[in-house]
Amino acid sequence: MTGLCLVLVALGAVPVAVGAYQFLLIPLHAWRNHYRRxxxxxxxxxxxxxxxxxxxxxxxxxxxxxxxxxxxxxxxxxxxxxxxxxxxxxxxxxxxxxxxxxxxxxxxxxxxxxxxxxxxxxxxxxxxxxxxxxxxxxxxxxxxxxxxxxxxxxxxxxxxxxxxxxxxxxxxxxxxxxxxxxxxxxxxxxxxxxxxxxxxxxxxxxxxxxxxxxxxxxxxxxxxxxxxxxxxxxxxxxxxxxxxxxxxxxxxxxxxxxxxxxxxxxxxxxxxxxxxxxxxxxxxxxxxxxxxxxxxIGGVSFGLFWFCIFLLPVAMIGSSLGLVGLFLLHSDLATVVFRATWWLAAGSYVFITAMVVQIDAPTGRRSWREAMLFPGVVSLVVMALAFFPGAVDPDGRISLWGLDLPPAGGVAVTLAIYAWVSCSMVFAWLARRVEATRAGRLLAPLLVYLVGYGPLLCAITFDAYVKEYRKAAQVWDKTEKTGRVMV
CATH class of the missing domain: 3.90.550.10 (Spore Coat Polysaccharide Biosynthesis Protein SpsA; Chain A)
Known part of the structure; x- marks a missing residue:
């Protein structure tokens, strides 16, 4: 079971590593491009x-x-x-x-x-x-x-x-x-x-x-x-x-x-x-x-790029299951693996964000807040926890910034932290529901900033899995346009 949990976490980390690999290729565009022809x-x-x-x-x-x-x-x-x-x-x-x-x-x-x-x-x-x-x-x-x-x-x-x-x-x-x-x-x-x-x-x-x-x-x-x-x-x-x-x-x-x-x-x-x-x-x-x-188009790199987007919700769920499973097995590996995966996520996040905002500088300046909060405030907090060795321990005790939770509360918070990448999709779905309410105009943006725009896209992809499995009606439903494009 420990081996299976490690495999699930590793598979969940693959899209993060592949994303970084994809962006490492971008500087090569200065030499490998079509302009010579x-x-x-x-x-x-x-x-x-x-x-x-x-x-x-x-x-x-x-x-x-x-x-x-x-x-x-x-x-x-x-x-x-x-x-x-x-x-x-x-x-x-x-x-x-x-x-x-x-x-x-x-x-x-x-x-x-x-x-x-x-x-x-x-x-x-x-x-x-x-x-x-x-x-x-x-x-x-x-x-x-x-x-x-x-x-x-x-x-x-x-x-x-x-x-x-x-x-x-x-x-x-x-x-x-x-x-x-x-x-x-x-x-x-x-x-x-x-x-x-x-x-x-x-x-x-x-x-x-x-x-x-x-x-x-x-x-x-x-x-x-x-x-x-x-x-x-x-x-x-x-x-x-x-x-x-x-x-x-x-x-x-x-x-x-x-x-x-x-x-x-x-x-x-x-x-x-x-x-x-x-x-x-x-x-x-x-x-x-x-x-x-x-x-x-049949190459290994192309296939990795495709499936790491296409199967990202599956990878997120697998990563959560793996981390939660290691914790429930009382394995000391839980905190080690948690920190390693979020260190990888943090490194990729900083690298990709720094590159993206420079590629289109005017848009990057206009969307700098959204660039920083793309994964969501909660994910950034979880990411930060990975850099504090004593914040989350194998027994589920939480000790950070003078806060020392009792064992029961610590276990609950630890499980929530380990499962967050999956739970974020649920909260993204909730943001859609909240938007339709009277308070949605204020609460929906707040939820998206907290949960993240990336998890929102993953929730939509998961919905697509469900719709295809259920063979829902295939309707080309265009987006309404109002002429807001800036000339």
């Missing part, structure tokens, strides 16, 4: 914008596209209207009149089938013509910086590159606590982690709001977007690389997006993403840890 290249680009009730944001997005630093004759925008019931058609038709021959309105008679079906409607029409040389898929609310498209197209000068993605940055003009957490997360998950993907030569996902495909790549993957899952962008990314073409992340092509400002909206968005990842994991089960020439 990139060159000025301005192909004819067709932009596909799926839109359902996007009247509040679609007009400005089109205007910004028309203002890109890109030849007017080489850029066309096709808005695929998914049977909108608001003023989306009128807004798009107005822009089509303002930019004749450059903006087109494609109306679907029957909507509600999801983003992939909407995209395929536009892709079929665009591919039927010979004009398009590259296809840009974007969301209706995102704002491209003026130089972003040409920074992306330069990579397509290399015929071995099939697709390019940009850095999606949270761009709300009036950020709240949650959008600041998301802003920090996006630096870590995109600006940082995707650089590591460039170093490895394999990416997990093209950003849904900024994916540029060569015509050849689009044809090679079947000329259509997958409609069988909730992760059409990830499936497209995998298939592009399995077809033998490279996928590149361009960190200096910046795209601003409006992100959820409430836990409920975030949960809805990320549940869809997490369920999609479950589906992708099953769909490509023949791929994992099976590298072969020119297909690094």
């Amino acid at each position: 990139a060159a000025p290249y301005l192909p004819r680009v067709a932009v596909i914008v799926p839109a359902w009730n996007e009247g509040a944001v679609i007009g400005r997005s089109i205007d910004r596209l028309m203002g890109l630093e890109y030849p007017e004759s080489a850029l066309r925008v096709y808005v695929v209207d998914d049977a909108s019931t608001d003023d989306t058609p009128e807004v798009v038709l107005g822009r089509a009149a303002r930019y004749p021959g450059r903006v087109f309105h494609l109306r679907r008679a029957k909507g509600g089938q999801g983003k992939a079906h909407t995209l395929n409607h536009g892709i079929e029409i665009v591919l039927a013509e010979d004009w398009m040389e590259a296809l840009l898929v974007m969301d209706a609310d995102v704002i491209y910086r003026p130089d972003s498209l040409r920074r992306m197209t330069r990579h397509l000068a290399d015929p071995e590159v099939g697709a390019v993605t940009a850095y999606i940055r949270e761009g709300s003009g009036d950020p709240n606590y949650l959008t600041r957490f998301i802003a920090y997360e996006y630096i870590a998950a995109q600006a940082a982690a995707r650089r590591a993907g460039n170093v490895l030569g394999a990416l997990a996902c093209l950003a849904g709001g900024a994916q540029l495909h060569s015509r050849e790549n689009l044809v090679a993957i079947g000329g259509r977007i997958d409609t069988s899952t909730l992760a059409e962008d990830t499936i497209t990314t995998f298939r592009s690389q399995l077809a033998g073409r490279r996928v590149v992340f361009e960190p200096y092509a910046v795209v601003l997006a409006e992100e959820p400002g409430s836990i409920a909206a975030l949960w809805k968005q990320r549940l869809r993403w997490a369920r999609g990842n479950v589906q992708v994991t099953k769909m490509f089960r023949h791929l994992w840890f099976r590298p072969w020439r020119d297909r690094r």
Whole structure:
């Protein structure tokens, strides 16, 4: 039993170590990148914008596209209207009149089938013509910086590159606590982690709001977007690389997006993403840890990065069970292992946070508080306890800063400390429930700061496991946009 508990704790520590390893790769991006094979290249680009009730944001997005630093004759925008019931058609038709021959309105008679079906409607029409040389898929609310498209197209000068993605940055003009957490997360998950993907030569996902495909790549993957899952962008990314073409992340092509400002909206968005990842994991089960020439997506490092995110809730629960089990077995190893794992967590946390806030300094300065409290105040306290040798002993006595708890209380607190990484997901779920109450506006942010944004994401992933196991309805439920993106 002691051996089993040690294995569980070790497995729980793997994602922490792999996270540090991933960020150690990022400085290598200065040497291992695609810029040597990139060159000025301005192909004819067709932009596909799926839109359902996007009247509040679609007009400005089109205007910004028309203002890109890109030849007017080489850029066309096709808005695929998914049977909108608001003023989306009128807004798009107005822009089509303002930019004749450059903006087109494609109306679907029957909507509600999801983003992939909407995209395929536009892709079929665009591919039927010979004009398009590259296809840009974007969301209706995102704002491209003026130089972003040409920074992306330069990579397509290399015929071995099939697709390019940009850095999606949270761009709300009036950020709240949650959008600041998301802003920090996006630096870590995109600006940082995707650089590591460039170093490895394999990416997990093209950003849904900024994916540029060569015509050849689009044809090679079947000329259509997958409609069988909730992760059409990830499936497209995998298939592009399995077809033998490279996928590149361009960190200096910046795209601003409006992100959820409430836990409920975030949960809805990320549940869809997490369920999609479950589906992708099953769909490509023949791929994992099976590298072969020119297909690094099957490599060991790529597999570790994928599964350490995908199975992070499982690892957290296993780590808690292992520590609690060692304590109940009256093993002296409990405190030793507790301190070792949290020392590893503390070292990785400091290293990763220091790197992330420097990669996108303006966003890092705006979200410095959320960067520090990403794991949550309680986790930081538990982390600090690991650096005080006498704070928690094998018998469950707690002695710290003059506080000496009685044995019964000490045992209870010790068990809570050892189980915290799992309990944090329960409290994150509670924050979602509290948000819907009258006092939620005040209590929900407090709970998230205490529990941590990371555990909130893990709770959503765990919910995705449950939804997939129960075969819950697979609905593409888009996030409501209000036009808060800062231009």
